[in-house]
């Protein structure tokens with residue numbers, strides 16, 4: 001392949017990608033059935049002969065692009081899905097051209113350097129204790145698993161059991177405490193760590209989904225407590241101050257699932273919600289949600305970085321020889337060896353936004369959520385949660401009506417919201433998590449939802 005050819009291929013692809021992104025605000029948020037059906041055109045027998053790169057890209061763009069969900073656009077409010085800041089898309093392209101393996105610094109000095117800078121910046125943004133350290137992983141699910149694995153090893157170690165050497169069979173019992181509204185990803189992580197669902201102690205929650213501190217079981221030094229910064233439905237924050245105090249007195253390990261909620265710490269207006277979470281031992285967050293970097297990217301931290309040894313390539317004994325966590329390689333802290341250079345986009349996002357830009361991003365999403373709640377309520381619908389950050393739960397009457405409004409909104413395509421069950425009731429969940437959402441997008445979405453809701457009541 002000659003240089004000019006390579007340049008043309010990449011320039012043509014950039015052109016197509018730019019066109020795709022520019023079109024996002026106009027197109028329906030969900031792909032048409034025709035576009036989805038059209039994907040069968042890609043499902044040919046494995047070709048016997050090569051296809052030219054430009055034909056491959058043409059197929060992807062012509063057939064693939066229309067079959068995307070416009071979750072990178074301004075009116076996607078489903079689940080908790082961030083879009084990607086333009087600078088992170090561009091940084092991702094450059095990083096893809098670099099094609100670095102971020103496992104260790106001799107494979108990629110730049111990838112490891114950027115990951116370390118990004119980790120340090122996030123420790124600062126989240127207000128974690130000095131010396132906290134961690135690594136980039138595929139998302140909050142893996143971050144939860146990594147933090148919980150650290151807690152498991154430390155607790156078992158304390159009771160004379162080396163889980164790295166001896167595994168879980170015959171290990172001393174570890175108690176695991178979760179809230180009744182623990183995110184499924186924590187259950188998934190626990191399951192793979194040897195803590196089945198039926199062995200968990202579930203703490204009842206209050207009207208916003210927060211663990212009831214007065215219903216916490218007795219904690220001891222063989223307990224792991226999982227708390228939430230940002231309930232996936234309501235956005236509510238557990239009372240970290242009280243729970244961490246109980247845990248500290250008992251010698252229990254506290255892990256925080258802060259997938260999107262921890263980012264509230266970046267805004268002076270919302271940071272109070274995250275106070276007390278610095279008292280935990282490990283934390284999980286996502287960068288692909290509220291920080292708006294491309295999929296996939298999550299991050300795990302531990303108060304004592306050495307506690308993460310044993311989840312990665314480095315065994316705990318080996319860690320002791322490292323002079324500092326900052327000098328240790330990323331593959332010591334994460335359960336992956338070869339990895340893409342996720343630090344490039346996190347660094348680019350934070351460098352580009354700065355503290356004020358990041359605070360604006362958080363504030364703007366929360367303001368939009370408030371406007372949704374206000375507009376929906378004014379029209380006579382019921383907002384079910386206290387809108388504390390970017391999440392709104394709304395009921396349009398009985399479950400059937402709510403369900404049909406959600407269905408119609410989803411197929412209408414002006415915007416996209418998910419459905420959920422909240423305290424026994426069906427609800428539409430609106431999550432505002434994109435830099436791209438403007439006030440006009442909120443108004444247009446609100447109009448579409450209200451019109452559909454009006455129609456389904458008649």
Ligand SMILES: *Cc1c(COP(=O)(O)O)cnc(C)c1O
Pocket residue numbers: 080138139140141142183185186230231232257258259260286298
């Ligand atoms: C999204 C989410 C997760 C899982 O994160 P992934 O990035 O999908 O792995 C965990 N906890 C909460 C609260 C979430 O919102």
